[in-house]
Amino acid sequence: MKKKSFKSHEDLAIFELAFDTAMTIYELTKKFPIEERYSLTDQIRRSSRSVCANLAEAWRKRRYKAAFIAKLNDCEAEASETQVWIKFAVKCGYIEINQAREIYSTYNKVLCGLVNMINNSAQWTIGE
Template identity: 70%
Template structure:
C-alpha cells in the first residue's frame, strides 16, 4: 500500500492521533465532576486541543526553520502537559486506568513523531 502525499497538517499522523485523542478527552471530560469545570476539565481540554493547533501553525511556518521548530516544540510541550492531566484524572478516579494508559500512549506516539521531526526538520521545510 502506497503512502499518500502530505498536503496539509491534517494529513500528518501526529495530527490525526492528537485530534482523535483530544476528541476522546472531550467526551470523557463531560463526565468529570462539576467542581473540576474551571480547573482540570478546562486544562485537559485546552492542552489536548493545543497540540493540534500548534501542529497546524507549525505546518504553515515551514518556510522558516526556527519558527517551524518553535511551534513543534510548543506542540510537544502541550502533549506532555496533557499526559500530566491524564495522570491526574486517573489518580482522581475520573478516568479508568486502561483508558488513561491508552490516551497516555497516544501522546507518547505523538511525542515520538514530533521529536523525530524536530531533530530532522529539513525534509519538512518549504524550499525557497
C-alpha cells in the same frame, strides 16, 4: 514519505492521532465533576486541543526552520502537559487506569512523531 506527499497538516498521521485523542478526552471529561469545570476539565481540554492547533501553525511556518521547530516544541510541551492532566484525572478517580494508559501511550506516539519531525526538520521545511 516526503513532505511533497502532504498537502496540509490534516494529512499527517500525527495530527489525526492527536485530534482523535483530543476528541476522546473531550468525551471523557464530560463525566468529570462539575467542580472541575474551570480547572482540570478546562486544562486537559485546552492542552489536548493545543497540540493540534500548534501542529497546524507549525505546518504553516515551514518556510522558516526556527519557527517550524519552535511550534513543534510547543506541541511537545502541550502533549506532555496533557499526560500530566491524565495522571491527575486517574488519581482523582475520574478516568479508569486502562483508559488513561491508552491515552498516555497515544501521546507518547505523538511525542515520538514530533521529535522525529524536529530532528528531521530539513525534510519538512520549504525555503531557507
